[in-house]
């Protein structure tokens with residue numbers, strides 16, 4: 001097995017970047033030096049975390065694309081921060097250039113650190129640094145999932161495989177999944193961890209067909225130690241990608257490599273998913289995340305505050321936690337808004353400021369759990385139809401019109417895409433949803449009463465959703 005050395009390609013990529021971006025921009029940001037490579041990644045060093053963060057944000061994709069064009073291989077960039085000091089501890093090569101070949105073969109524990117510097121100070125290109133177990137508050141709502149995740153990161157690939165976390169938006173699925181990745185990656189210097197969304201997996205797969213590089217694609221995903229795939233509900237209807245993931249799954253499963261997936265609903269409720277892939281997803285451990293209770297919400301807010309320099313009184317934490325109950329992401333957003341305000345106007349946060357600043361956020365969040373189901377129920381009730389008729393396939397006029405109204409409202413007041421709405425409305429195509437919205441918009445122009453009926457329905461739906 002040969003060692004991997006992409007330094008020539010790296011130099012070439014730098015030359016191209018300089019030519020394309022111009023001397024000035026290049027000199028400003030490209031304070032980078034090649035360190036070493038593996039079969040699928042290049043490690044470079046930068047002088048500070050500031051440079052690393054800027055490069056990650058602005059140039060990572062750019063550079064990875066360049067490298068792909070030059071080498072024909074999907075290489076990922078990894079950064080290590082080495083402060084320019086008199087003696088440079090990192091000039092020894094990382095494991096990856098040693099003749100043992102690609103990083104993957106088994107996750108043997110790191111040998112003493114000369115060959116394999118600890119990864120604490122490095123950043124995995126696909127994992128968020130703050131999505132760690134240390135930053136994850138465990139409560140009643142997520143205790144089972146969190147403890148399973150901890151167990152898995154101690155012994156990946158052995159006990160719960162695959163591990164699948166499901167639940168509504170903003171409840172911590174991605175955070176928990178990436179915590180596993182971060183833990184395994186920092187503690188095992190050789191572990192190859194890949195973390196992507198199902199959408200990226202799909203796009204990359206399609207691109208590889210187009211570029212005739214499917215073999216590279218297969219190799220990339222079938223030789224990892226831990227594969228994390230976020231939001232697998234995206235695979236509904238994507239039969240080609242499902243097929244590919246099925247084979248990847250089998251290869252990794254047989255090799256005892258850990259897989260973790262997240263999904264916005266139980267696997268049994270996914271539509272247009274091949275039976276064999278469904279049964280693979282259900283094979284290991286499937287655990288759901290629930291919305292956190294009041295105490296857990298307070299604890300999450302407190303944890304967030306620890307990381308900032310601002311003082312937030314307990315009574316403020318409590319009103320935020322009381323008013324925002326269904327989604328941790330919204331909870332954090334409210335706090336961020338408040339902290340930003342207090343920093344901008346140089347005022348301490350008080351209960352009064354919080355109430356004022358967060359008025360809109362609080363009233364919106366009361367309507368936060370509008371679901372398609374709620375819309376269907378309220379609209380069916382309004383038009384004296386049954387829920388199943390409205391959702392079903394019948395196309396008689398007295399059903400078709402209310403159904404279009406329901407689709408129109410769903411499009412207006414939820415974040416669902418037309419494709420997702422199509423699914424929710426009895427497995428229809430997204431064009432049906434678009435057509436329905438157009439029809440209603442046309443009628444709105446002609447029928448002055450329709451607008452107020454729709455407004456009334458929207459109000460009723462929001463009230464209904466706030467109650468349950």
Ligand code: ADP
Nearest residue numbers: 135136137169170171172173174175300328329
């Ligand atoms: P999902 O993937 O389920 O939509 P995320 O993992 O993106 O949700 O979580 C949304 C936000 O809430 C993130 O910023 C995450 O860090 C935070 N969060 C969720 N659950 C917790 C928790 N138990 N402790 C701390 N932060 C949490």
Ligand code: MG
Nearest residue numbers: 173174175230
């Ligand atoms: Mg997520």
